[in-house]
Amino acid sequence: MAKELIRLQDLVMEFDGERILDGINLYFNDHEFLTLLGPSGCGKTTTLRIIGGFLTPTSGKVLFDGKEVNDVPPYQRQVNTVFQRYALFPHLDVYDNIAFGLNVAKVDKQEIHDRVHEMLGIVGLKGYENRRVESLSGGQQQRVAIARALVNRPKVLLLDEPLAALDLRLRKDMQNELKRIQQAMGITFIYVTHDQEEALSMSDTVVVMDKGRIQQIGRPEDIYNEPKNAFVADFIGESNILDGTMLADYKVRFFGRNFECLDKGFAPNEPVDVVIRPEDIDIVPPEQGHLVGTVTSVTFKGLNYDIICEFRGFKWLIQTTDFHPVGATIGILLNPEDIHIMKKSEYSGMFGDYSSYSAEYDELTEDAGNEED
């Protein structure tokens, strides 16, 4: 049975009158890999820093094992942190960096030696003991930072965008590595990232945050397949989001046409947001399609083509392995399982229109890697 380790109760954080966290309620289980995911400024790093003890919340409680720890300083907490951009001690070599926490705790020298070498093995840095940390590559420094935290055998490891400064290839390797280490050591990981793919591939639980509030908590599959609102749908992967009306259970109307869907429990004729993932859309000859549109742009993405297709003035993103040239008229088929219905929210109408497709992509590339909040 999963045991609860940490609980955040009605957490509010304000800096200079600006509300950074707005009523966060969240609990963390033993052995869980939980990711706080959200855009820059959503409050995820603030939440992590409160758990680490570096910030005291304006109001609300932080509970460890049921005990309030709001005023417990970082050095007395049972957590360790892997900092963004590592924060390794430049005056110490790899061994002394990793041994730092154990030395502070006055652990027996022999045991320190054994545990540091065990960690060096786990993170794959055997033979690097006496290297200066500045002489290491980014990926190696990252491993030292992880080893330095894990060697203390914390109950909870906090990771603040630990892979943000690494290149794509290394990031993928380290993702697998981190997941492996987490499972091998059976430690709770609380991971902060703005990279949705990273969050989905590593986590047991994903917490999507925006504007200091939790937008959705769930398993990666649920977050992806059943986003709660337009923000989550847009932030987790690509989504076409359109206005629709829920006629009855399992029946939705949009673009002047009724579709079957798998959702129920809405009021009759309730206005809703309809999410259609670009990879779920089947392209068919125009005469067979539920909708017919015109291709306005095609981008080769390696695995697939991103096609922007216009339907009655609304631009959709479609991902397909088949090439369709610009100007082609195509039909699309929507199966009930391709359609996901969400309640209207403050985010309705803000996302999911690909009329400004290329601009949005530029923004995404700019964001990646150099974010700090």
Added chain:
Amino acid sequence: MKKTNAALLSTPYIVWMVVFTLVPLGVVCFYALTDAAGNFTWANLLELRAYLPVLWQSILYSLAAAFICLLLGYPVAYYISHRSPTAQKFLYMLIMLPMCMSFLLRTLAWVGLLQDTGIINDLLASLGLARLKLIRTPGAVILGMVYNYLPYMILPLYSTICKIDHRLIEAAEDLGCTPVQVFSKVILPLSVPGILSGVTMVFVPAVSTFYISQKLGNPRDTVLIGDIIERLFKQADNPNLGAALSLVLMALVFVCTGIMNRFGGDTQEGDVIV
């Protein structure tokens, strides 16, 4: 093209250095190794043995001054570097302010404070206490050095402490360090370049100073190497011996700064200014 421009622009200073640094150095060497008639001799250098106690005393006083400056300067530098940017600017200016005043005036002011009928003793007397012997003591000389050279300690320390990444402090706290341990295990080791630089910048001018010891010391037992050099050139009219002593002092400064930089200079990326 750029290279030639840079060479051209640096020519005046290079000429200056050659004319006013290298040539005089050669002259000093020449004087040190010749007698009054201009004949080559080792005698001057051999004669210097008589001044070894003074040399030793100069080193001790300067090290004491550097050490006291470090003790006084470190907390100040630390304090300033943790204030708001506006407060930092103001405090920085306060530290710099005495340096805008004439060195002679600053030292003379201490004479007025410390002398037997000076402000401090007058104050003590008016309170019915005994007058103290403050001036013409080793303590007064060291005080003069500390007062004059303290800013040279604080400024490099301040810039070094400012540069310490705050995340390193958080990392240390995260790994279990109490505030005292954060200081001893992270902040202090990372301040070493600033400490070395500050100690060097206090020690070097202090070891060759002459005015301070003449005004605040006494001619019998607080004589420093700078005073001897001055005396040899002026009163004794023995530039050969004076030059030899200067040469030894220069060598000494090189050795001392070399040793200090060795201490941690090669393991830290250097802020060390000699």
